[in-house]
């Protein structure tokens with residue numbers, strides 16, 4: 001019988017305890033893998049899309065909240081800033097591009113962002129493309145008619161709702177188009193508010209003029225509408241104004257500074273003003289990940305500890321069987337099995353339990369991520385990828401395998417050293 | 431006089447238990463020819479099993495020389511000894527020592543595997559031996575499904591699988607009733623007549639000892655009687 005044959009027989013003989021010790025390893029490895037996967041996705045999700053956003057200008061409040069709301073479309077907007085701020089920033093000598101954002105509407109579960117053609121400017125990096133046309137999978141951009149926008153803003157400032165002959169225009173992200181089966185030329189009617197409870201229908205219709213190409217970023221899940229049409233939504237007559245001044249409001253302006261010192265210039269000058277704040281997207285996200293990172297490192301250590309304990313329990317369980325097996329080992333030796341075989345049988349048993357557990361753990365870890373992806377998306381605004389494989393997981397498998405081999409070596413050495421004569425004559429004098 | 435199979439000279443075995451050395455064998459000289467049938471008797475604690483372990487290469491003497499079938503083995507390394515055991519010696523133990531995780535058939539075939547006998551040949555030989563000991567209908571059973579006498583017959587079949595020159599049996603009937611004992615002894619006699627192996631049996635039973643062609647009596651680590 002080869003070592004593997006003997007191992008499998010021994011394991012079958014002690015089925016329950018074998019399975020239980022393996023399950024311990026599997027649970028530990030599952031936790032480690034799930035944490036690693038979630039962490040990698042979190043970083044990919046938060047570090048990828050923020051590139052190129054640079055500065056976000058919004059109402060005073062939490063800078064992190066402003067960045068999260070504007071770039072990741074999670075959380076609430078901290079408030080409104082006057083439209084005049086956008087006009088001013090657009091004309092600022094340090095500004096390369098100023099993209100206005102008016103948020104707060106949702107269309108069948110997807111967030112609606114009202115903006116201008118600046119969003120489709122090749123200098124705005126999402127979706128990254130050399131030309132405006134390159135940003136689209138189908139159709140093309142919309143452009144805001146300055147006269148219509150001016151009329152709509154005047155109406156809002158006066159507490160009325162402007163009318164227009166023309167329907168509003170919309171561009172949808174890739175996921176929106178795919179999920180809802182929307183094509184260029186379709187008419188959609190956004191509803192107000194992100195939660196479904198307070199949602200109610202506007203009577204206006206928007207014509208879809210374009211579908212953005214897939215980016216793997218939150219932009220895939222956004223419906224863009226023209227800014228003038230936003231101010232013509234009837235309910236916005238009261239809600240789209242900055243409290244106090246009564247001026248029409250925007251949620252944020254995404255600002256791309258000119259190269260060189262201009263970013264610092266904008267940051268320092270704008271942050272002196274009491275009515276607005278400027279957040280550096282990069283800095284806020286790295287700060288967030290720093291906090292999250294500390295927490296998930298703690299979780300990771302706990303999971304690693306679980307794996308270690310499980311491997312110890314494999315060692316203990318194999319070791320515990322050694323007393324009962326000494327006779328069997330001695331018998332094998334008596335009928336001609338070499339020492340190395342009994343070493344391999346015992347070490348291999350521990351190794352097999354650990355490796356089987358570890359492999360099951362990797363599968364379970366991915367399963368756990370798949371099962372919890374809905375909850376994660378609710379909580380963190382991104383849906384983790386359960387099918388991706390990380391090099392860290394290979395490292396985990398390798399480390400656990402080595403630890404299993406080390407754990408198996410201890411009882412195996414005991415088996416190797418078995419005093420055959422004594423083990424065959426239990427009690428000494430027989 | 432044929433080939434000398436076991437040649438022990440001045441065999442001493444001393445166990446070290448902590449500070450105390452316990453001399454168990456105190457100078458054994460014993461020569462056994464090929465084909466002999468030897469019974470070893472002696473009081474409990476006399477050193478019979480210790481002697482058998484050395485003869486069977488399961489243990490090494492503290493001093494003295496042992497030549498087994500022409501090979502000096504008293505200084506060999508552990509793995510060389512296990513090779514010699516598998517090839518040359520068959521063991522039958524008082525408490526059978528069958529492997530519970532395997533079938534009767536697999537138990538008997540196992541020693542051949544360590545001598546690299548091909549699978550088909552292993553199966554043929556194991557089947558033949560089990561039929562010979564009257565267990566041809568039990569090939570797929572587990573040892574714990576058999577009676578004591580049947581288990582010992584499996585152990586005997588296993589001990590003969592590599593056609594050993596030397597069969598060592600330490601109280602092979604110690605766990606059996608008198609009917610079982612008689613059957614096993616008759617089987618040994620028949621098998622020895624067929625195959626011509628050398629056989630050494632340790633026994634407490636005077637009837638068995640006296641019936642053997644040669645009787646060696648051990649007392650306090652020394653041979654005190656060697657009657658042919």
Ligand SMILES: Nc1ncnc2c1ncn2[C@@H]1O[C@H](COP(=O)(O)OP(=O)(O)OP(=O)(O)O)[C@@H](O)[C@H]1O
Nearest residue numbers: 422428429430445454473474475476477478479480
């Ligand atoms: N590994 C050991 N360490 C120390 N002492 C041992 C060891 N093995 C045997 N002895 C001692 O050696 C002596 C002889 O033991 P052995 O087993 O050879 O006796 P025996 O003649 O086979 O007895 P029995 O008839 O009871 O089987 C006993 O006193 C025993 O306690």
Ligand SMILES: [Mg+2]
Nearest residue numbers: 429430478479
């Ligand atoms: Mg004994």
